[in-house]
Amino acid sequence: MPGVVNGVVMRLTLRGAMGRRRALLFALPAVLLIGISALLKATAHGSAWPPEVLGTVGYLILALTALIVGGSVLGAEIDDGSILHLLATPVSRRTIVLSKCLVAVALTVGFAAVPEYLGAAIATGAASKLAIGLLIGALAGSVIYNAIFLMLTSVLSPGPALAVGLLYILLWEGLLASLVPGVGLLSAEHYSLAIANSVAHSSALHANLNLGTATGMGIVVSAACLALATICLSGFNVKGDVA
Amino acid sequence: MTTIELRSVSRWYGNVVAVNDITMSIGPGVTGLLGPNGAGKTTILHMIAGFLMPSRGEITVAGRGSWRNPAMFRRVGVVPERDSVYAFLTGTEFVTATAKLHGLPDPAAAAERAIGLLEMTEAQNRRISTYSKGMRQRIKVAAALVHDPEIVLLDEPFNGMDPRQRLHMMDLLQAQGEQGRVIVFSSHILEEVERVAGIIQVIVGGRLAASGDFRAIRRLMTNRPHVFLVRSGDDRALGAALIGRPSVSAVELTTHGLQVRSSDYGTFTREIAGISRDHGIRLTQVLPADESLESVFTYLLAS
Numbered sequence: 001m002p003g004v005v006n007g008v009v010m011r012l013t014l015r016g017a018m019g020r021r022r023a024l025l026f027a028l029p030a031v032l033l034i035g036i037s038a039l040l041k042a043t044a045h046g047s048a049w050p051p052e053v054l055g056t057v058g059y060l061i062l063a064l065t066a067l068i069v070g071g072s073v074l075g076a077e078i079d080d081g082s083i084l085h086l087l088a089t090p091v092s093r094r095t096i097v098l099s100k101c102l103v104a105v106a107l108t109v110g111f112a113a114v115p116e117y118l119g120a121a122i123a124t125g126a127a128s129k130l131a132i133g134l135l136i137g138a139l140a141g142s143v144i145y146n147a148i149f150l151m152l153t154s155v156l157s158p159g160p161a162l163a164v165g166l167l168y169i170l171l172w173e174g175l176l177a178s179l180v181p182g183v184g185l186l187s188a189e190h191y192s193l194a195i196a197n198s199v200a201h202s203s204a205l206h207a208n209l210n211l212g213t214a215t216g217m218g219i220v221v222s223a224a225c226l227a228l229a230t231i232c233l234s235g236f237n238v239k240g241d242v243a
Numbered sequence: 244m245t246t247i248e249l250r251s252v253s254r255w256y257g258n259v260v261a262v263n264d265i266t267m268s269i270g271p272g273v274t275g276l277l278g279p280n281g282a283g284k285t286t287i288l289h290m291i292a293g294f295l296m297p298s299r300g301e302i303t304v305a306g307r308g309s310w311r312n313p314a315m316f317r318r319v320g321v322v323p324e325r326d327s328v329y330a331f332l333t334g335t336e337f338v339t340a341t342a343k344l345h346g347l348p349d350p351a352a353a354a355e356r357a358i359g360l361l362e363m364t365e366a367q368n369r370r371i372s373t374y375s376k377g378m379r380q381r382i383k384v385a386a387a388l389v390h391d392p393e394i395v396l397l398d399e400p401f402n403g404m405d406p407r408q409r410l411h412m413m414d415l416l417q418a419q420g421e422q423g424r425v426i427v428f429s430s431h432i433l434e435e436v437e438r439v440a441g442i443i444q445v446i447v448g449g450r451l452a453a454s455g456d457f458r459a460i461r462r463l464m465t466n467r468p469h470v471f472l473v474r475s476g477d478d479r480a481l482g483a484a485l486i487g488r489p490s491v492s493a494v495e496l497t498t499h500g501l502q503v504r505s506s507d508y509g510t511f512t513r514e515i516a517g518i519s520r521d522h523g524i525r526l527t528q529v530l531p532a533d534e535s536l537e538s539v540f541t542y543l544l545a546s
Contacts, residue, residue, distance in 0.1 A: 089344040
Protein backbone atom coordinates (compact mmCIF):
# COMPACT_ATOMS: atom_id res chain seq x y z
CA MET A 1 0.00 0.00 0.00
CA PRO A 2 1.59 3.28 -1.07
CA GLY A 3 1.37 6.46 1.03
CA VAL A 4 3.11 7.76 4.10
CA VAL A 5 -0.05 7.56 6.17
CA ASN A 6 -3.24 5.55 5.82
CA GLY A 7 -6.64 7.09 6.42
CA VAL A 8 -8.25 3.84 7.57
CA VAL A 9 -5.53 3.24 10.17
CA MET A 10 -5.92 6.81 11.37
CA ARG A 11 -9.69 6.53 11.71
CA LEU A 12 -9.42 3.21 13.57
CA THR A 13 -6.77 4.69 15.86
CA LEU A 14 -8.79 7.82 16.56
CA ARG A 15 -11.95 5.90 17.39
CA GLY A 16 -10.02 3.49 19.58
CA ALA A 17 -8.21 6.27 21.45
CA MET A 18 -11.35 8.29 22.07
CA GLY A 19 -13.40 5.36 23.23
CA ARG A 20 -13.91 4.06 26.76
CA ARG A 21 -14.45 7.58 28.10
CA ARG A 22 -10.78 8.31 27.52
CA ALA A 23 -11.67 11.75 26.20
CA LEU A 24 -12.62 12.69 29.77
CA LEU A 25 -9.22 11.58 31.01
CA PHE A 26 -7.50 13.69 28.34
CA ALA A 27 -9.69 16.73 28.95
CA LEU A 28 -9.23 16.93 32.70
CA PRO A 29 -5.65 18.30 32.77
CA ALA A 30 -6.53 20.75 30.00
CA VAL A 31 -9.48 22.11 31.94
CA LEU A 32 -7.27 22.30 35.02
CA LEU A 33 -4.63 24.34 33.21
CA ILE A 34 -7.15 26.80 31.81
CA GLY A 35 -8.76 27.05 35.25
CA ILE A 36 -5.39 27.77 36.93
CA SER A 37 -4.65 30.48 34.37
CA ALA A 38 -8.01 32.12 34.86
CA LEU A 39 -7.64 31.98 38.65
CA LEU A 40 -4.14 33.42 38.62
CA LYS A 41 -5.17 36.13 36.17
CA ALA A 42 -7.87 37.16 38.59
CA THR A 43 -5.88 36.89 41.80
CA ALA A 44 -2.13 37.05 41.20
CA HIS A 45 -0.14 40.27 41.41
CA GLY A 46 2.60 41.01 38.90
CA SER A 47 3.36 39.57 35.50
CA ALA A 48 5.98 36.98 36.38
CA TRP A 49 3.66 34.06 36.77
CA PRO A 50 2.52 33.34 33.15
CA PRO A 51 5.81 32.02 31.75
CA GLU A 52 6.73 30.34 35.06
CA VAL A 53 3.42 28.54 35.44
CA LEU A 54 2.67 27.83 31.79
CA GLY A 55 6.26 26.87 31.04
CA THR A 56 6.36 24.30 33.85
CA VAL A 57 2.85 23.14 34.70
CA GLY A 58 1.63 23.61 31.15
CA TYR A 59 4.47 21.67 29.57
CA LEU A 60 4.22 18.99 32.26
CA ILE A 61 0.60 18.54 31.26
CA LEU A 62 1.72 18.39 27.63
CA ALA A 63 4.18 15.60 28.43
CA LEU A 64 1.70 13.61 30.52
CA THR A 65 -1.02 13.94 27.89
CA ALA A 66 1.37 12.70 25.22
CA LEU A 67 2.34 9.80 27.50
CA ILE A 68 -1.28 8.71 27.87
CA VAL A 69 -2.17 9.30 24.21
CA GLY A 70 1.06 8.05 22.66
CA GLY A 71 1.02 5.07 24.96
CA SER A 72 -2.50 4.07 23.98
CA VAL A 73 -2.52 4.36 20.20
CA LEU A 74 -0.22 1.38 19.68
CA GLY A 75 0.53 -0.23 23.04
CA ALA A 76 -3.08 -1.04 23.90
CA GLU A 77 -3.61 -2.84 20.57
CA ILE A 78 -0.39 -4.80 20.98
CA ASP A 79 -1.36 -5.75 24.50
CA ASP A 80 -4.86 -7.02 23.68
CA GLY A 81 -3.90 -8.61 20.36
CA SER A 82 -6.16 -6.51 18.15
CA ILE A 83 -3.04 -5.26 16.34
CA LEU A 84 -2.98 -8.63 14.54
CA HIS A 85 -5.96 -7.58 12.43
CA LEU A 86 -3.95 -4.57 11.24
CA LEU A 87 -0.76 -6.57 10.77
CA ALA A 88 -2.63 -9.17 8.70
CA THR A 89 -2.93 -6.64 5.87
CA PRO A 90 -0.41 -5.47 3.27
CA VAL A 91 -0.15 -2.00 4.89
CA SER A 92 3.52 -1.29 5.59
CA ARG A 93 4.57 -1.14 9.22
CA ARG A 94 6.07 2.30 8.63
CA THR A 95 2.69 3.57 7.42
CA ILE A 96 0.99 2.09 10.48
CA VAL A 97 3.45 3.77 12.86
CA LEU A 98 3.29 7.16 11.14
CA SER A 99 -0.50 7.07 10.90
CA LYS A 100 -0.85 6.29 14.59
CA CYS A 101 1.70 8.92 15.52
CA LEU A 102 -0.16 11.55 13.53
CA VAL A 103 -3.37 10.77 15.38
CA ALA A 104 -1.54 10.88 18.71
CA VAL A 105 -0.02 14.25 17.80
CA ALA A 106 -3.42 15.62 16.78
CA LEU A 107 -4.98 14.49 20.06
CA THR A 108 -2.11 15.93 22.10
CA VAL A 109 -2.40 19.21 20.23
CA GLY A 110 -6.12 19.31 20.91
CA PHE A 111 -5.96 18.33 24.56
CA ALA A 112 -2.70 19.96 25.63
CA ALA A 113 -1.17 22.39 23.11
CA VAL A 114 -4.38 24.31 22.45
CA PRO A 115 -5.26 24.58 26.19
CA GLU A 116 -1.68 25.75 26.75
CA TYR A 117 -2.31 28.53 24.23
CA LEU A 118 -5.70 29.34 25.76
CA GLY A 119 -4.13 29.58 29.23
CA ALA A 120 -1.45 31.91 27.90
CA ALA A 121 -4.03 33.91 25.98
CA ILE A 122 -6.04 34.37 29.17
CA ALA A 123 -2.86 35.47 30.98
CA THR A 124 -1.25 37.76 28.42
CA GLY A 125 -3.58 38.16 25.46
CA ALA A 126 -4.36 36.06 22.38
CA ALA A 127 -1.72 37.69 20.17
CA SER A 128 1.03 38.01 22.78
CA LYS A 129 4.49 36.66 22.02
CA LEU A 130 4.25 34.38 25.04
CA ALA A 131 0.97 32.83 23.89
CA ILE A 132 2.15 32.30 20.31
CA GLY A 133 5.55 31.06 21.47
CA LEU A 134 4.13 28.58 23.93
CA LEU A 135 1.73 27.27 21.27
CA ILE A 136 4.52 26.72 18.75
CA GLY A 137 6.69 25.09 21.40
CA ALA A 138 3.79 22.86 22.44
CA LEU A 139 3.14 21.85 18.83
CA ALA A 140 6.75 20.77 18.52
CA GLY A 141 6.59 19.04 21.89
CA SER A 142 3.47 17.14 20.79
CA VAL A 143 5.41 15.62 17.91
CA ILE A 144 8.58 14.85 19.86
CA TYR A 145 6.91 13.40 22.95
CA ASN A 146 4.55 11.19 20.96
CA ALA A 147 7.41 9.85 18.87
CA ILE A 148 9.24 8.92 22.07
CA PHE A 149 6.27 7.33 23.81
CA LEU A 150 5.07 5.48 20.72
CA MET A 151 8.54 4.00 20.46
CA LEU A 152 8.45 3.01 24.13
CA THR A 153 5.20 1.09 23.71
CA SER A 154 6.55 -0.74 20.68
CA VAL A 155 9.54 -1.92 22.72
CA LEU A 156 7.95 -2.52 26.12
CA SER A 157 4.57 -3.76 27.29
CA PRO A 158 2.13 -1.02 28.44
CA GLY A 159 2.92 -1.17 32.18
CA PRO A 160 6.70 -0.84 31.91
CA ALA A 161 6.35 1.68 29.06
CA LEU A 162 4.20 3.88 31.28
CA ALA A 163 6.67 3.56 34.15
CA VAL A 164 9.64 4.44 31.96
CA GLY A 165 7.69 7.34 30.45
CA LEU A 166 6.88 8.72 33.88
CA LEU A 167 10.48 8.35 35.00
CA TYR A 168 11.57 10.21 31.88
CA ILE A 169 9.17 13.07 32.49
CA LEU A 170 9.48 13.41 36.25
CA LEU A 171 13.03 12.35 36.94
CA TRP A 172 15.02 12.93 33.75
CA GLU A 173 13.29 16.10 32.64
CA GLY A 174 11.82 17.33 35.90
CA LEU A 175 14.91 16.93 38.07
CA LEU A 176 18.10 15.94 36.29
CA ALA A 177 17.79 18.25 33.29
CA SER A 178 17.83 21.31 35.54
CA LEU A 179 20.69 20.05 37.73
CA VAL A 180 23.05 18.20 35.42
CA PRO A 181 24.56 20.02 32.46
CA GLY A 182 24.05 18.28 29.15
CA VAL A 183 20.98 16.30 30.18
CA GLY A 184 18.87 18.94 28.47
CA LEU A 185 20.28 17.76 25.14
CA LEU A 186 18.09 14.67 25.56
CA SER A 187 15.02 16.41 26.88
CA ALA A 188 11.90 16.93 24.79
CA GLU A 189 10.81 19.59 27.28
CA HIS A 190 13.99 21.58 26.69
CA TYR A 191 13.55 21.35 22.93
CA SER A 192 9.97 22.60 23.26
CA LEU A 193 10.87 25.43 25.63
CA ALA A 194 13.72 26.56 23.39
CA ILE A 195 11.39 26.65 20.37
CA ALA A 196 8.78 28.52 22.45
CA ASN A 197 11.40 30.98 23.66
CA SER A 198 12.52 31.80 20.12
CA VAL A 199 9.19 33.68 19.85
CA ALA A 200 8.42 34.52 23.48
CA HIS A 201 11.88 35.81 24.46
CA SER A 202 11.33 35.24 28.17
CA SER A 203 14.09 34.20 30.54
CA ALA A 204 11.40 32.89 32.86
CA LEU A 205 10.88 29.97 30.49
CA HIS A 206 14.35 28.68 31.49
CA ALA A 207 15.13 27.58 27.95
CA ASN A 208 18.73 26.40 28.08
CA LEU A 209 19.17 25.39 24.45
CA ASN A 210 19.34 27.59 21.38
CA LEU A 211 16.79 27.25 18.60
CA GLY A 212 19.08 25.49 16.15
CA THR A 213 20.15 22.82 18.64
CA ALA A 214 16.63 22.30 19.90
CA THR A 215 15.12 21.97 16.44
CA GLY A 216 17.87 19.71 15.18
CA MET A 217 17.77 17.44 18.19
CA GLY A 218 13.97 17.39 18.12
CA ILE A 219 13.99 16.21 14.52
CA VAL A 220 16.73 13.63 15.12
CA VAL A 221 15.11 12.20 18.25
CA SER A 222 11.65 12.05 16.65
CA ALA A 223 12.93 10.41 13.49
CA ALA A 224 15.04 7.91 15.42
CA CYS A 225 12.14 6.96 17.70
CA LEU A 226 9.72 6.50 14.81
CA ALA A 227 12.30 4.46 12.92
CA LEU A 228 12.83 2.24 15.95
CA ALA A 229 9.07 1.83 16.41
CA THR A 230 8.80 0.78 12.76
CA ILE A 231 11.60 -1.75 13.16
CA CYS A 232 9.97 -3.18 16.28
CA LEU A 233 6.56 -3.45 14.63
CA SER A 234 8.13 -5.08 11.57
CA GLY A 235 9.66 -7.70 13.83
CA PHE A 236 6.59 -8.06 16.01
CA ASN A 237 6.43 -11.44 17.72
CA VAL A 238 3.11 -12.52 19.14
CA LYS A 239 3.01 -14.84 22.16
CA GLY A 240 2.21 -18.41 21.11
CA ASP A 241 1.19 -21.49 23.06
CA VAL A 242 3.91 -23.51 24.73
CA ALA A 243 4.11 -27.32 24.87
CA MET B 244 0.17 -24.49 -7.12
CA THR B 245 0.09 -22.41 -3.95
CA THR B 246 1.69 -24.13 -1.01
CA ILE B 247 3.00 -23.57 2.46
CA GLU B 248 6.35 -25.17 3.22
CA LEU B 249 7.87 -25.69 6.66
CA ARG B 250 11.44 -27.02 6.71
CA SER B 251 12.95 -28.10 10.05
CA VAL B 252 11.07 -25.37 11.86
CA SER B 253 11.55 -24.93 15.57
CA ARG B 254 10.53 -22.24 18.01
CA TRP B 255 11.66 -21.94 21.59
CA TYR B 256 11.14 -19.48 24.41
CA GLY B 257 14.21 -19.63 26.61
CA ASN B 258 14.47 -23.27 27.68
CA VAL B 259 10.95 -24.15 26.61
CA VAL B 260 10.54 -25.66 23.15
CA ALA B 261 7.15 -24.84 21.69
CA VAL B 262 7.74 -26.33 18.23
CA ASN B 263 10.41 -28.93 17.58
CA ASP B 264 11.86 -29.59 14.14
CA ILE B 265 8.70 -29.71 12.06
CA THR B 266 8.81 -30.29 8.32
CA MET B 267 5.58 -30.32 6.36
CA SER B 268 4.12 -29.23 3.08
CA ILE B 269 0.57 -27.92 2.86
CA GLY B 270 -1.20 -27.65 -0.48
CA PRO B 271 -4.64 -26.80 -1.77
CA GLY B 272 -7.54 -28.22 0.19
CA VAL B 273 -8.26 -28.27 3.88
CA THR B 274 -5.51 -29.25 6.30
CA GLY B 275 -6.26 -29.64 9.97
CA LEU B 276 -3.68 -29.20 12.70
CA LEU B 277 -4.85 -31.49 15.47
CA GLY B 278 -3.39 -31.70 18.92
CA PRO B 279 -4.05 -31.10 22.61
CA ASN B 280 -3.93 -27.61 24.09
CA GLY B 281 -0.37 -26.34 24.33
CA ALA B 282 0.87 -28.69 21.60
CA GLY B 283 2.22 -25.91 19.41
CA LYS B 284 -0.60 -25.53 16.86
CA THR B 285 -1.05 -21.81 17.48
CA THR B 286 2.69 -21.27 17.40
CA ILE B 287 2.88 -22.98 14.01
CA LEU B 288 0.02 -20.89 12.63
CA HIS B 289 1.59 -17.68 13.96
CA MET B 290 4.90 -18.56 12.30
CA ILE B 291 3.18 -19.31 8.98
CA ALA B 292 1.35 -15.98 9.27
CA GLY B 293 4.60 -14.13 9.91
CA PHE B 294 3.53 -13.07 13.41
CA LEU B 295 6.31 -15.07 15.03
CA MET B 296 9.86 -15.64 13.88
CA PRO B 297 11.04 -19.27 13.82
CA SER B 298 14.01 -19.87 16.09
CA ARG B 299 15.32 -22.22 13.44
CA GLY B 300 14.23 -23.46 10.03
CA GLU B 301 12.43 -21.87 7.16
CA ILE B 302 8.82 -21.18 6.29
CA THR B 303 7.70 -20.16 2.82
CA VAL B 304 4.19 -19.15 1.83
CA ALA B 305 3.48 -19.16 -1.91
CA GLY B 306 7.20 -19.34 -2.56
CA ARG B 307 8.32 -16.48 -0.33
CA GLY B 308 9.37 -16.25 3.30
CA SER B 309 6.56 -15.39 5.68
CA TRP B 310 8.65 -13.37 8.13
CA ARG B 311 8.66 -9.57 7.59
CA ASN B 312 6.57 -9.93 4.44
CA PRO B 313 3.39 -7.81 4.74
CA ALA B 314 2.81 -8.07 0.98
CA MET B 315 2.02 -11.75 1.57
CA PHE B 316 -1.32 -10.74 3.06
CA ARG B 317 -2.66 -9.82 -0.38
CA ARG B 318 -3.00 -13.59 -0.80
CA VAL B 319 -3.39 -14.66 2.82
CA GLY B 320 -6.26 -14.27 5.28
CA VAL B 321 -5.76 -14.87 9.00
CA VAL B 322 -8.26 -15.61 11.77
CA PRO B 323 -6.40 -15.39 15.11
CA GLU B 324 -7.70 -17.32 18.09
CA ARG B 325 -7.72 -14.34 20.42
CA ASP B 326 -11.09 -12.70 20.81
CA SER B 327 -9.70 -9.19 20.42
CA VAL B 328 -11.20 -7.21 17.60
CA TYR B 329 -12.05 -3.54 17.35
CA ALA B 330 -15.11 -3.88 19.54
CA PHE B 331 -16.15 -0.26 19.05
CA LEU B 332 -16.80 -0.93 15.34
CA THR B 333 -19.92 -2.48 13.89
CA GLY B 334 -19.48 -5.73 12.00
CA THR B 335 -19.81 -4.04 8.64
CA GLU B 336 -17.40 -1.24 9.62
CA PHE B 337 -14.80 -3.81 10.67
CA VAL B 338 -15.02 -5.88 7.50
CA THR B 339 -15.21 -2.80 5.26
CA ALA B 340 -12.16 -1.28 6.99
CA THR B 341 -10.29 -4.53 6.38
CA ALA B 342 -11.32 -4.44 2.72
CA LYS B 343 -9.99 -0.89 2.44
CA LEU B 344 -6.73 -1.86 4.10
CA HIS B 345 -6.35 -4.57 1.45
CA GLY B 346 -6.86 -1.89 -1.20
CA LEU B 347 -9.93 -3.51 -2.75
CA PRO B 348 -11.59 -1.44 -5.52
CA ASP B 349 -15.10 -1.80 -4.04
CA PRO B 350 -14.68 -2.36 -0.29
CA ALA B 351 -18.39 -2.03 0.52
CA ALA B 352 -19.42 -4.70 -1.98
CA ALA B 353 -16.62 -7.03 -0.88
CA ALA B 354 -17.62 -6.57 2.76
CA GLU B 355 -21.27 -7.26 1.98
CA ARG B 356 -20.35 -10.46 0.14
CA ALA B 357 -18.08 -11.69 2.93
CA ILE B 358 -20.59 -10.87 5.67
CA GLY B 359 -23.32 -12.66 3.71
CA LEU B 360 -21.10 -15.71 3.32
CA LEU B 361 -20.83 -15.95 7.11
CA GLU B 362 -24.57 -15.28 7.62
CA MET B 363 -23.86 -12.15 9.62
CA THR B 364 -26.00 -9.77 7.55
CA GLU B 365 -28.65 -9.34 10.24
CA ALA B 366 -26.12 -8.35 12.91
CA GLN B 367 -23.75 -6.38 10.69
CA ASN B 368 -24.86 -2.95 11.94
CA ARG B 369 -24.45 -3.82 15.61
CA ARG B 370 -21.26 -3.04 17.49
CA ILE B 371 -18.93 -6.01 17.81
CA SER B 372 -18.93 -5.42 21.57
CA THR B 373 -22.54 -6.69 21.59
CA TYR B 374 -21.71 -9.88 19.71
CA SER B 375 -21.58 -13.36 21.22
CA LYS B 376 -18.30 -15.28 20.98
CA GLY B 377 -19.58 -17.25 18.00
CA MET B 378 -20.60 -14.06 16.20
CA ARG B 379 -17.17 -12.53 16.83
CA GLN B 380 -15.58 -15.62 15.33
CA ARG B 381 -17.76 -15.31 12.24
CA ILE B 382 -17.06 -11.62 11.74
CA LYS B 383 -13.33 -12.33 12.08
CA VAL B 384 -13.65 -15.01 9.39
CA ALA B 385 -15.59 -12.57 7.20
CA ALA B 386 -12.77 -10.04 7.54
CA ALA B 387 -10.20 -12.72 6.69
CA LEU B 388 -12.11 -13.72 3.54
CA VAL B 389 -13.06 -10.23 2.33
CA HIS B 390 -10.14 -9.97 -0.12
CA ASP B 391 -10.74 -13.50 -1.50
CA PRO B 392 -7.37 -14.89 -0.40
CA GLU B 393 -5.78 -18.06 -1.79
CA ILE B 394 -4.57 -19.07 1.66
CA VAL B 395 -6.61 -18.90 4.86
CA LEU B 396 -5.18 -19.62 8.30
CA LEU B 397 -7.69 -20.17 11.11
CA ASP B 398 -6.79 -20.78 14.75
CA GLU B 399 -9.54 -22.74 16.57
CA PRO B 400 -12.23 -21.29 14.30
CA PHE B 401 -15.11 -23.25 15.86
CA ASN B 402 -14.60 -21.88 19.38
CA GLY B 403 -17.76 -20.45 20.84
CA MET B 404 -19.99 -21.58 18.00
CA ASP B 405 -23.27 -23.39 18.48
CA PRO B 406 -23.79 -26.67 16.57
CA ARG B 407 -25.59 -25.04 13.63
CA GLN B 408 -22.93 -22.33 13.27
CA ARG B 409 -20.22 -24.97 13.54
CA LEU B 410 -21.77 -27.03 10.74
CA HIS B 411 -22.11 -23.95 8.55
CA MET B 412 -18.48 -23.00 9.14
CA MET B 413 -17.37 -26.55 8.35
CA ASP B 414 -19.32 -26.50 5.07
CA LEU B 415 -17.82 -23.11 4.24
CA LEU B 416 -14.26 -24.27 4.84
CA GLN B 417 -14.82 -27.42 2.80
CA ALA B 418 -16.24 -25.39 -0.07
CA GLN B 419 -13.27 -23.00 0.09
CA GLY B 420 -10.91 -25.96 0.01
CA GLU B 421 -12.71 -27.54 -2.93
CA GLN B 422 -12.24 -24.28 -4.85
CA GLY B 423 -8.49 -24.86 -4.65
CA ARG B 424 -7.67 -22.59 -1.73
CA VAL B 425 -5.16 -23.59 0.91
CA ILE B 426 -7.13 -23.75 4.16
CA VAL B 427 -5.27 -24.51 7.38
CA PHE B 428 -7.09 -24.63 10.68
CA SER B 429 -6.23 -25.83 14.15
CA SER B 430 -8.38 -27.73 16.62
CA HIS B 431 -8.03 -30.02 19.60
CA ILE B 432 -11.26 -31.85 18.69
CA LEU B 433 -10.78 -34.88 16.45
CA GLU B 434 -14.35 -34.89 15.18
CA GLU B 435 -14.07 -31.28 13.94
CA VAL B 436 -10.85 -32.02 12.11
CA GLU B 437 -12.11 -35.35 10.75
CA ARG B 438 -15.22 -33.83 9.26
CA VAL B 439 -13.52 -30.96 7.47
CA ALA B 440 -9.90 -31.76 6.78
CA GLY B 441 -8.67 -33.86 3.93
CA ILE B 442 -5.24 -34.05 5.53
CA ILE B 443 -4.60 -34.08 9.26
CA GLN B 444 -1.30 -33.07 10.85
CA VAL B 445 -1.19 -34.28 14.45
CA ILE B 446 0.94 -32.05 16.66
CA VAL B 447 1.95 -33.30 20.11
CA GLY B 448 4.53 -31.70 22.38
CA GLY B 449 5.66 -29.39 19.60
CA ARG B 450 6.38 -32.30 17.27
CA LEU B 451 4.67 -33.71 14.22
CA ALA B 452 3.29 -36.96 15.61
CA ALA B 453 1.35 -38.20 12.61
CA SER B 454 0.30 -37.05 9.18
CA GLY B 455 -2.27 -38.33 6.73
CA ASP B 456 -5.94 -38.47 5.94
CA PHE B 457 -8.37 -38.99 8.76
CA ARG B 458 -8.77 -42.72 8.10
CA ALA B 459 -5.04 -43.33 8.54
CA ILE B 460 -4.97 -41.25 11.73
CA ARG B 461 -8.05 -42.98 13.11
CA ARG B 462 -6.53 -46.40 12.34
CA LEU B 463 -3.32 -45.45 14.16
CA MET B 464 -5.34 -44.31 17.12
CA THR B 465 -7.58 -47.37 17.38
CA ASN B 466 -4.82 -49.90 16.76
CA ARG B 467 -2.66 -48.62 19.59
CA PRO B 468 -2.21 -50.91 22.61
CA HIS B 469 -4.71 -50.13 25.35
CA VAL B 470 -3.94 -50.18 29.03
CA PHE B 471 -6.48 -51.39 31.58
CA LEU B 472 -6.48 -51.27 35.35
CA VAL B 473 -8.08 -54.48 36.64
CA ARG B 474 -8.97 -55.29 40.25
CA SER B 475 -10.16 -58.71 41.41
CA GLY B 476 -10.35 -61.08 44.35
CA ASP B 477 -7.00 -62.64 43.33
CA ASP B 478 -4.94 -60.33 41.09
CA ARG B 479 -1.92 -62.69 40.92
CA ALA B 480 -3.98 -65.65 39.76
CA LEU B 481 -5.92 -63.51 37.27
CA GLY B 482 -2.66 -62.10 35.95
CA ALA B 483 -1.31 -65.60 35.38
CA ALA B 484 -4.49 -66.51 33.53
CA LEU B 485 -4.46 -63.39 31.35
CA ILE B 486 -0.79 -63.47 30.25
CA GLY B 487 -1.41 -66.53 28.11
CA ARG B 488 -4.18 -64.88 26.08
CA PRO B 489 -3.35 -63.61 22.52
CA SER B 490 -5.15 -60.31 23.14
CA VAL B 491 -2.89 -59.54 26.12
CA SER B 492 0.64 -58.29 25.44
CA ALA B 493 1.77 -57.47 29.01
CA VAL B 494 0.62 -57.80 32.62
CA GLU B 495 2.04 -55.95 35.61
CA LEU B 496 1.13 -56.55 39.24
CA THR B 497 0.95 -53.22 41.07
CA THR B 498 -0.27 -52.07 44.46
CA HIS B 499 -3.40 -50.68 42.75
CA GLY B 500 -4.26 -53.89 40.93
CA LEU B 501 -3.28 -55.41 37.62
CA GLN B 502 -2.09 -53.19 34.79
CA VAL B 503 -2.93 -55.08 31.59
CA ARG B 504 -1.71 -53.99 28.16
CA SER B 505 -3.89 -55.26 25.32
CA SER B 506 -3.39 -54.98 21.58
CA ASP B 507 -6.98 -55.99 20.82
CA TYR B 508 -9.42 -53.82 22.72
CA GLY B 509 -12.57 -55.60 21.53
CA THR B 510 -11.40 -59.18 22.19
CA PHE B 511 -9.95 -58.39 25.61
CA THR B 512 -13.05 -56.62 26.89
CA ARG B 513 -15.23 -59.52 25.70
CA GLU B 514 -12.97 -62.19 27.22
CA ILE B 515 -11.99 -60.90 30.64
CA ALA B 516 -15.32 -61.60 32.38
CA GLY B 517 -15.34 -65.20 31.14
CA ILE B 518 -11.68 -65.78 32.09
CA SER B 519 -12.32 -64.53 35.63
CA ARG B 520 -15.41 -66.74 35.98
CA ASP B 521 -13.60 -69.81 34.64
CA HIS B 522 -10.86 -69.39 37.27
CA GLY B 523 -13.30 -68.67 40.10
CA ILE B 524 -11.96 -65.14 40.53
CA ARG B 525 -14.29 -62.29 41.39
CA LEU B 526 -13.79 -59.31 39.09
CA THR B 527 -14.35 -55.94 40.79
CA GLN B 528 -12.98 -53.36 38.34
CA VAL B 529 -11.96 -53.07 34.69
CA LEU B 530 -10.99 -49.51 33.77
CA PRO B 531 -9.26 -48.21 30.64
CA ALA B 532 -6.26 -46.29 31.96
CA ASP B 533 -5.25 -44.29 28.88
CA GLU B 534 -8.36 -42.97 27.17
CA SER B 535 -7.38 -39.32 27.39
CA LEU B 536 -6.66 -37.54 24.15
CA GLU B 537 -3.27 -36.67 25.57
CA SER B 538 -2.37 -40.36 25.94
CA VAL B 539 -3.60 -41.04 22.41
CA PHE B 540 -1.47 -38.22 21.10
CA THR B 541 1.51 -39.39 23.13
CA TYR B 542 1.16 -42.84 21.64
CA LEU B 543 1.11 -41.35 18.14
CA LEU B 544 4.24 -39.40 18.96
CA ALA B 545 6.01 -42.47 20.29
CA SER B 546 5.07 -44.54 17.26
